[in-house]
Amino acid sequence: MDNQNLQNLRHTASHLLAAAVLKLYPNAKIALGPPIETGFYYDIDFGKEKISEHNLPEIEQKMKELVKEWKKIEGEEISYQKAKNIFKDNPYKLELIEEIKGRGEKITIYKSGDFIDLCRGGHIINPSKELKHFKLLSIAGAYWRGNEKNKMLIRIYGTAFFSKDDLDKYLWQIEEAKKRDHRILGKKLDLFLLTNEVGGGLLIWKEKGAIIKRQIENLIISEQTKRGYFHVNTPHIGKKSLWQTSGHWDLYRDKMYSSIKVDDEEYLIKPMNCPFHMMIYKSSLRSYRDLPLRIAEIATVYRYEKAGELSGMLRVRHITQDDAHIFCREDQIIDEFLSVFDYTIYLLKVFGIKDYYLRLGLRSPKEKYLGNDEIWKKSEKEIIKAIEKKELSYVKSEGDAAFYGPKLDIIIKDVLGREWQCGTIQIDFMLPKRFKLEYIDEEGRIKTPTLIHRASLGSLERFIALLIEHYAGAFPLWLSPLQLIILPVSEKYYSFALEIEKKFKDNGFRVKTDINNETLGKKIRESTLQKIPYMIIIGEKEFNTYKEKNYYKISVRTREGKNLGVFDINQFIQQLKEKIENFS
Numbered sequence: 001m002d003n004q005n006l007q008n009l010r011h012t013a014s015h016l017l018a019a020a021v022l023k024l025y026p027n028a029k030i031a032l033g034p035p036i037e038t039g040f041y042y043d044i045d046f047g048k049e050k051i052s053e054h055n056l057p058e059i060e061q062k063m064k065e066l067v068k069e070w071k072k073i074e075g076e077e078i079s080y081q082k083a084k085n086i087f088k089d090n091p092y093k094l095e096l097i098e099e100i101k102g103r104g105e106k107i108t109i110y111k112s113g114d115f116i117d118l119c120r121g122g123h124i125i126n127p128s129k130e131l132k133h134f135k136l137l138s139i140a141g142a143y144w145r146g147n148e149k150n151k152m153l154i155r156i157y158g159t160a161f162f163s164k165d166d167l168d169k170y171l172w173q174i175e176e177a178k179k180r181d182h183r184i185l186g187k188k189l190d191l192f193l194l195t196n197e198v199g200g201g202l203l204i205w206k207e208k209g210a211i212i213k214r215q216i217e218n219l220i221i222s223e224q225t226k227r228g229y230f231h232v233n234t235p236h237i238g239k240k241s242l243w244q245t246s247g248h249w250d251l252y253r254d255k256m257y258s259s260i261k262v263d264d265e266e267y268l269i270k271p272m273n274c275p276f277h278m279m280i281y282k283s284s285l286r287s288y289r290d291l292p293l294r295i296a297e298i299a300t301v302y303r304y305e306k307a308g309e310l311s312g313m314l315r316v317r318h319i320t321q322d323d324a325h326i327f328c329r330e331d332q333i334i335d336e337f338l339s340v341f342d343y344t345i346y347l348l349k350v351f352g353i354k355d356y357y358l359r360l361g362l363r364s365p366k367e368k369y370l371g372n373d374e375i376w377k378k379s380e381k382e383i384i385k386a387i388e389k390k391e392l393s394y395v396k397s398e399g400d401a402a403f404y405g406p407k408l409d410i411i412i413k414d415v416l417g418r419e420w421q422c423g424t425i426q427i428d429f430m431l432p433k434r435f436k437l438e439y440i441d442e443e444g445r446i447k448t449p450t451l452i453h454r455a456s457l458g459s460l461e462r463f464i465a466l467l468i469e470h471y472a473g474a475f476p477l478w479l480s481p482l483q484l485i486i487l488p489v490s491e492k493y494y495s496f497a498l499e500i501e502k503k504f505k506d507n508g509f510r511v512k513t514d515i516n517n518e519t520l521g522k523k524i525r526e527s528t529l530q531k532i533p534y535m536i537i538i539g540e541k542e543f544n545t546y547k548e549k550n551y552y553k554i555s556v557r558t559r560e561g562k563n564l565g566v567f568d569i570n571q572f573i574q575q576l577k578e579k580i581e582n583f584s
Helices: 003-024 053-067 080-086 091-102 164-180 182-188 207-226 240-246 274-282 330-350 373-389 460-470 491-506 520-529 540-549 569-581
Strands: 039-045 074-078 107-112 115-118 133-143 152-161 237-239 260-262 265-269 293-302 318-328 356-362 395-398 407-413 419-428 450-459 484-488 511-513 534-538 553-558 563-568
Touching: 003 039, 003 053, 003 107, 003 115, 003 133, 003 152, 053 133, 053 152, 074 080, 080 091, 080 107, 091 107, 091 115, 133 164, 152 164, 164 182, 164 460, 182 460, 207 293, 207 318, 207 330, 207 450, 207 460, 237 240, 240 265, 240 274, 274 293, 274 318, 318 330, 318 460, 330 373, 330 407, 330 419, 330 450, 356 373, 373 407, 373 419, 419 460, 450 460, 484 491, 484 520, 491 511, 491 534, 491 540, 491 569, 520 534, 534 540, 540 553, 553 569, 563 569
Parallel strands: 356 395, 484 511, 484 534
Antiparallel strands: 039 152, 074 107, 107 115, 133 152, 237 265, 260 265, 293 318, 318 450, 356 407, 407 419, 419 450, 534 553, 553 563
C-alpha cells in the first residue's frame, strides 16, 4: 500500500475522530485535523469541558460505532454563503472559509454519515471496510494555527493502519520508545541535568554523562588527527561586524541571542564557528600547496530555540558541535567531500548504526539565501558529482539548505525505525568571498578557496540522546561510564575487593567497588539497573584461591544476567582491552 493511500486512511480517521467527539461533546468546536507522518490529529475547542487521556477510550469506542455506518465519503463544492451557513457556529471554520475565499479557491466539504467537515479531500472510498485498525494515543495543548497569541486548543493524536499487524508493530514501537526515552534513562543513569534554575535548554553534563561525551570527543580528535585535521579553540563571542560579514546577522538572526556591549562595541554570542575559522585561515598567507587546510573544533555554540521546541537533549540552546571547515582548491572538492563522507560513515559503524540514507538539502523559494543562482547551481552540481562518483542514492529536500549553500545530510534510523539527522556536509563558494580569503596558485595568481563545512555527528547533545535510546542505556564497554563493578559478598572481603579494583584501574578501566552493607542480590539488582557491563563477584572461593596460590581468580557476571564463569584476572583484562579496541 503506497504512502498516499495511507495518508488518505489517516485523513479519514481524523474526520472520524471529530465526528465521535461531536457525538459525545455536542458543544465542542472542531478546528483542524490533518494526517501526519505517524498518524493523524484533530485540534478541538472543548470549551469548559475538561478532557484528559482518560477520555480517549470512550472517544475511540464511539469511533468504532460510527465507522460501521460510514459506507462512503462524498465531496461537494459549495458556495461561500452556504459554507458560512453550515459552519455558522464554528469560528475556526469561518476563519478558514474567509481565507479560502481570499485565495480565490473552491470551497469543498466532505460528508460521511451525518458528519460534515470543511476539507480539500483525500480520503479512502469505504471507511466501514477499510478503516478498522486505529488507536487514539495522546492529548496535548496546541495554539490555534500555531500562534501563541491565539486560543489554546486540545489536540488529540491517533494513528491508523490498513492491517492489525502494522498497528500492533507501531504500538510496540511506541511502548519501546517510552522505555528507551533518553530523558527517563538519563535521569535513572544520572547522566545529565536540566533545571529551570539554570535555564531552559541549558544542559549540565553530570559525571557519568561527561565521561560518555569525553570518550566520543577523544575518538573524534584521535580519528581526525589521523586524517589531517588541525584542532583549534575559538571564543564564545565575537564582534557584531563578524556576523554581518558572514550573513548570519541578516539571515540567521532569529536563532541568535541579543547583542552585548563590550567596550562600547556590540558583540554577539556565536551560533556557529565559521567566522572564527575564516579568521584562522586569513591569519597567514596561503599557497596552493597549503590546501586542503582542514580546521576542526569541538566547540560550544548557542542558538535560540523557543521554549515549546525544547526537548531533553534533542533540542537545547547550548550545543556542542563536532565542527570542521575544509579550505580547498576547486579541483580538490570532490575528494575532500567524499573523504568527509567516508569519515562520517566510519563513525556510524563504530556506534553500530548501519541504517541511514542521504538527503540533499536545496533552496526553497520561500526563504532568503546568500548568493545568486549561478553559485547555487555550481554548489549543487559539485555535491551531486561527489555522490554519483561514490554511486550513492539520495533524496532531494527543498528548503533544507543552509543559507549559504546546499548540503548533504546523513539521516540515520535507529532500532525503532525513527529518523534522526546526524552528519551534514556543505559546499560553500560564498563565505570565502565575503571574508576575502585568498591563496596563491601555482602560476602566482590570487585565487579564492572553496569551503566545505561539515559536522559529522552534528550536535553531540542530540547524538548522545540518540545513543542512549539506541542502546537503551546499555552502552558498549568502551563508552560505559562505569565499565566494571566489584561486588564483595560480605564485609570480610572488602580489602581484597579493593585490591582487585586497583588491578583494573592500573589497566585503565573505569571501575568501583560496592562496599554498601547490602545483600549480594540487592547489589546485583542495582548494578543491573545501572546497566554496568560487568560485575565481578568476590567471595570465599576467590579469596581462598588468592590466599593459597597468590593467584587472582574472579567470577564474572554480565548486566544481561549471564554468569560467564571464573577467569584469571589477567586473561579477563586482556579480553576487555580487545573489546575496547574494537569499540564493542
